Amino acid sequence: MGSPRSLLLLTSAFLLLSVSSTSSFPTPELFTQCLEANSQNPIPFSTTFFTPNHNASFTSVLESTAQNLRYLLPSMPKPAFIFTPLEDSHVQASVICAKKLKIHFRVRSGGHDYEGLSFVSLIEQPFMIIDLTKLRSIQVDIAHNTAWVEAGATLGEVYYRISEKSPIHAFPAGVCPSVGVGGHITGGGYGSLHRKYGLAVDNVIDARIVDANGKILDRAAMGEDLFWAIRGGGGGSFGIILSWKIKLVQVPPIVTIFTVNKTLEQNANKILYKWQQVAPNIDEDLYIRVQMRVVNSSTQGKRTVQTSYISRFLGRADRLLQLMEKKFPELGLTKKDCLETSWIKSVPYIYGFPNTTSPEILIQRTLSGKMYMKAKTDYVRQVIPETALNSIWRRFMQDDEAVMTWVPYGGMMSKISESTLPYPHRKGVLFESQYVATWFDGEKSMQKHMNWVRRLYDFMTPYAPRFPREGYVNYRDLDLGMNHFNSTSFLRSSTWGFEYFKDNFIRLVKVKSEVDPSNLFRHEQSIPPLPLESFKD
Ligand code: FDA
Secondary structure, three states, rough: OOHHHHHHHHHHHHHHEEEEOOOOOOOOHHHHHHHHHHOOOOOOOHHHEOOOOOOOHHHHHHHOOOHHHHHOOOOOOOOOOEEEOOOHHHHHHHHHHHHHHOOOOEEEOOOOOOOOOOOOOOOOOOEEEEEOOOOOOEEEEHHHHHHEEOOOOHHHHHHHHHHHHHOOEOOOOOOOOOEHHHHHHHHHOOOOOOHHHOOOOHHHEEEEOOOOOOOOEOOOHHHHHHHHHOOOOOOOOOOOEEEEEEEEEEEOEEEEEEEEEEEHOOHHHHHHHHHHOOOOOOOOOOEEEEEEEEEOOOOOEEEEEEEEEEEOOOOOOHHHHHHHHHHHHHHHOHHOOOOEEEHHHHHHHHHHHOOOHHHHHOOOOOEEEEEEEEEEEEEEOOOOOHHHHHHHHHHHHOOOOEEEEEEEOOHHHOOOOOOOOOOOOOOOOOEEEEEEEEOOOOOOOOOHHHHHHHHHHHHHHHHHOOOOOOOOOOOOOOOOOEEEEEEEEEHHHHHHHHHOOOOHHHHHHHHHHHHHOOOOOOOOOOOOOOHHHOOOO
């Protein structure tokens, strides 16, 4: 493969690659007839196929898993129809028919895409949704430390079903239980175990996907290049994931959880400065995330920033206290802050539920509160000085509903090379920093909150890496750029491609060019295909 630079030069010759146009959109009847002709088994359309004019439940199906309410506003384009396959052959038929009838489609598993790309198309209308929510079986095989998980399952369901079979097995993935396995694992997937065991994608050993020809491929059939690409290259670019085979990891039967809050008046600045140096380097059994929000100060009528240190330790409280006393005494952790509990009970807690919450909450598919939101992300590689933290607080306090979260890296994340998988944010990352603006009054205060988060991101520029500034494909951010209507461009997509994947972007483009040269799987930030000759030296 040529160097990134030579490829850039090569490809500047054909900036725009046209994709098939959807000028005359087929009727729903045409599509369902095609599905029937291409599916192994009959399809009960009354419960799987939804159009705005024929089904009263169309809106509730559309809204069911859509997480970011910003993308459900009346001004947002709505799908012409939604299909919810019940079996693999229905998914194959969807791909075959969408391709044959030139129907632009989006694929949805858990609906948590930050920019709604699984259920809204900003660049091509009309469009349809293939929603995998009904493909959600989970087969746990404790004897072999593995599980097969269908794309429509949620992380909470995966964690819960594993715990039903064993109290000492787990899977390292995201902290939010309602996130879908289909989208999450395609982008990386970090949680409270990544310092010990790496990302979700680091623990995937096989997968089944439907490719651009409607064929089902497992790892052996798809080959190592495509298997590499789907483990971190982002959803919606290479095919439809039907299921993942995941490797289970060991956790102790008893873990310790704690949350310690510190406001600015309680020395939050100094403690956070120290956290940046400690949290990425401390024992891999310990995960301490910091969540920051604006709260009432103890001084009447004033506002302050509260930093919450939310933690899980893979061990008992005594060992944790010794470790904290030695490495991070500034936090002032005491025995009464600590609660020893089972692994599975710690899962809802680490997301933000009270420590009395029953694990059954993990199998309620829609548990996280929906809201209007806009988020931006950085990977921080250098400690932010105390003086800068003071300035950050001044910016931060300009939005009352804002949340900033810092997630420590290090540990196993530093031991896996940047190119092992498409997710490149590994060695040298101290923490991932996320800025989230949320609101509840729809369009009314939207601009104010969006502006705030963009200003904060701009303000953080000196503390983030440059060339590229790094971002996370699973925290999709359309401010970084997007494909245009009916066209993708290598140069245009380089703006977000290198931020999400660093140099792995080039290999992703090559894989895309091989497996989906006609760009069937596309969206606002999908990986663009190029003519394969571009990759010859
Ligand atoms: P959704 O269905 O919206 O899909 C996301 C993308 O993947 C879309 O482009 C979609 O087309 C594509 N896609 C979906 N299913 C596919 C399939 N079967 N095959 C191919 N492509 C598919 N992340 C993290 O790493 N750690 C965390 O702790 C959290 N926490 C978190 C909390 C909350 C409240 C939100 C909203 C999000 C997170 N995330 C996260 C981010 C999350 O990992 C990311 O949004 C995932 O893409 C969501 O996957 P879903 O299947 O839910 O989304």
